[in-house]
Amino acid sequence: MSIHTARGGRPRVIRRSRRRSIAVAIAIFSFVFGAIVGIERAAIAQSAAGAAQIQSLFPPTSIVSENRIGNLVYAPVILDGRKLFRVAAAAVSDADPARGETSLLNERVDRIENELYGLIATGFNPETLQINVAILNGETAIVASDGDRVNNQPIVTVTDLDARIYGFSVSQWAQALSEIIHQGAIRAYRERQLPYLLRHAQIAAAIAVAVAVLTLGLQSLEKRLKATTIALPGPTPSLEAVDSLPSAFRPSSPEEVRAADRSRAIAQRQEVINRDRHRNLTSLKQWLLQIAKLLLWIGGIAAIAGLFPWTRWLQSWLASKPIVLVAIVLLTKLSIDVSCVLVDVFLNTLVQRTTLNSNGSQRQALRFSTFSVVLKSVAFFICATVGTVVALERLDIPLGPILAGAGILGFAISLSSQNFIKDVVNGCLILIEDQYAIGDFIAIDPVMGFVENMNLRVTQLRDGDGHLITIPNGTISIVRNMSKNWSRVNFTIQVAYDNDIEKVMQILEQVGQQLYEDPEWSDRIIEVPLLLGIDELAHQGITLRVWIKTAPLQQWAVGREYRRRLKLSFDRLGISIGIPQQYISFKTDTNGEVPFPRSSQ
Structure with missing residues (x-):
């Protein structure tokens, strides 16, 4: 096949x-998400129906799910994880609408919820349970009674602010609230029965x-x-x-x-x-x-x-x-x-x-x-x-205190982390100025190696021994980049004084020209090798220098090949390299004796 x-x-x-694997992964993810949604909808279908009946008692309003409506703050009353209704209180001020009243509002919510759970704990008779509106101590209240275990137990006091958030009068809201509490209590009773639980x-x-x-x-x-x-x-x-x-x-x-x-x-x-x-x-x-x-x-x-x-x-x-x-x-x-x-x-x-x-x-x-x-x-x-x-x-x-604390902490850290800031700033300058990049061969005294990784804080080099060297960018002041755009072979050699210097220089040029024209090496050498001439005269011999401009990171390979070819040419033509020389002369005194030798290099 x-x-x-x-x-x-x-x-x-x-x-x-x-x-295909991408499509399968997306399909499974969609299936799982859809299954979760379906399971949750099926599980709460019955409670959703009851909630819809309760909501049908209210006329359409423009209430949004916030903690404040105008100058009112409100909180929900929750029974068995379901929101039954909301109670309200007046806001103290526009600058801090919840201060002072919030704790009182929460205490009232807790008191109402405790009354509801207390009613359920009495084990009332659902067939005879009645939730009525009554006047207690001059205030409109909702009371519960079943003619047996519960006798006019107060549940909640209806205030004008409670009715205002729904757009009702106190009497209208009290009638609607009594029906809401009745349905909530009956539902809570049934959900605690054994058949429902099984x-x-x-x-x-x-x-x-x-x-x-x-x-x-x-x-x-x-x-x-x-x-x-x-x-x-x-x-x-x-x-x-x-x-x-x-x-x-x-x-x-x-x-x-x-x-x-x-x-x-x-x-x-x-x-x-x-x-x-x-x-x-x-x-x-x-x-x-x-x-x-x-x-x-x-x-x-x-x-x-x-x-x-x-x-x-x-x-x-x-x-x-x-x-x-x-x-x-x-x-x-x-x-x-x-x-x-x-x-x-x-x-x-x-x-x-x-x-x-x-x-x-x-x-x-x-x-x-x-x-x-x-x-x-x-x-x-x-x-x-x-x-x-x-x-x-x-x-x-709240994000305000966190951001404020982060600002103070950042200011304190900035005072003690000046080196870090210096590293980041210098890292940005290195990138903008293109001083070096990943893959370059650079020297940062006293180390050198290939740039293996770099970010805004550190530069990591891999040296010839395989060691990974990490250098903070803030400590880098002088960089020698040996591979940016092009490289160079800086070749020097010393030949003996008894050689024909013109012939030696001609051999150096010929070897460089042959290497440049060789198809195996022409793509690595950018220009014809340049013979600079005699660079130094010393006791070891005559020093000649050659420059070979190469492609990035190719200077070592080109240099090795040039030295190999030059050695073969020297051997073939009998060119000898420089050898350290030392001359010893003897002088005699008036008696014809030699007191000591004198040497010169």
């Missing part, structure tokens, strides 16, 4: 498999089984995703791989060399982006499965909690806090992933445009790779900060 490949050598079967226990067991089955399915899919490896495209041929090709397939002309250089730079950058996309995609799918399991368990617990009156408050809490937090985390994660993908796409477009119009294609690819790391870090910081602020706001944690 043959596998057809698309342009660039990427198997189409792998692409179809990737698209029936909903069966529903809870069915929900638990469904959650367990779906969890096993998600775990199976997660294991399959971890075990499945999608083949990545092979690495882009490096310079050494291209050099190992037969001579007939190597670029020979300068135009072909530059074209091959640009093609390699584009291919290398595209390979990095493809691998990043694959890694981000795989991580995203695994993360979606984890979120799906979390949502499934939260939804299952919320659905089961909503079936029983004693735990229904947990359902409201789960729906208002954890699920919202999970959604915020999910959106934050998606924002980070999307930002990383957008950074890759944007920089890849810039690389393609630059490499098509510039000879420094590899340099631009390295620089954009460095910017990619920094931009992704900035995107992560921004998305994480926004997500944290939104999460704190949803948790009803």
Whole structure:
């Protein structure tokens, strides 16, 4: 069976498999989310019907779910996790409407809820229970009576402010409120009876089984995703791989060399982006499965909690806090992933445009790779900060004191972290001025090596021994970049005085010219090697210097090859290198004796 490949050598079967896996992950996530919503709707269908009957008693109003309406503050009265009605109080002032009255309002709400639960605890007769409007101590009140265990038990005092938030008069609101309390008490009584509890226990067991089955399915899919490896495209041929090709397939002309250089730079950058996309995609799918399991368990617990009156408050809490937090985390994660993908796409477009119009294609690819790391870090910081602020706001944690405390703390930290600020500022200048990038070979006294990673705070080098060296950016003052745009072989050699110096210089030029014209090395050497001439005369010999301008990071390979060819030429033509010389002379005194030798170099 043959596998057809698309342009660039990427198997189409792998692409179809990737698209299929994405579709399966999205479908499962949608199914789990829909199942959670369906389970919760089915579990609270009965209570929703009762709530609809209660709401039908109220005329349409413009009340919004806030803690304040005009100059009134209000709070809900909750029975078994359901909001029955609201009670109100006057706001103290516009500047701080809840101060002073909030505690009194909460005390009143607690007192009303205690009366309602006390009524249910008496075990009243639901057939004879009556909720009536009465006048107690000159105030309109709601009382309960069943002719047996409960006798005119006061539930709540109706005030003008309570009626005002619904647009009723006190008498109208008292009649409506008595019906609301009657239905709420009857419903609470029935939900505590054994048949109701047994029936909903069966529903809870069915929900638990469904959650367990779906969890096993998600775990199976997660294991399959971890075990499945999608083949990545092979690495882009490096310079050494291209050099190992037969001579007939190597670029020979300068135009072909530059074209091959640009093609390699584009291919290398595209390979990095493809691998990043694959890694981000795989991580995203695994993360979606984890979120799906979390949502499934939260939804299952919320659905089961909503079936029983004693735990229904947990359902409201789960729906208002954890699920919202999970959604915020999910959106934050998606924002980070999307930002990383957008950074890759944007920089890849810039690389393609630059490499098509510039000879420094590899340099631009390295620089954009460095910017990619920094931009992704900035995107992560921004998305994480926004997500944290939104999460704190949803948790009803006031942001003002936090921001004020963060400002004071930041000022205190800034005084003690001047080195950190210096590192960040210098890191920004390094990026803006393009002093070096990831992949460059630099020397920062007293160390040197390849730039393996860098951000706004530190630069990490890998030296020749394989050691990873971390340098704070604030301590970098002088940088020697040995691979930016081009490099150079600074070659010196000492030859003996008895050689024909003109012949030696001619050999140096010939070897350099042959190396420059060799198709195997022409793409690494930018210009014809330059013989500077005699650089020094010393007792060891005559020092000659040659400069060879090479492509970035090719100075070592070119230098080694030039020395090898020069050694073979010297051996063939009998050229001897310089040897340290020492002359010893003897002088005699008047008696013809030699007191001591005298040497000179």
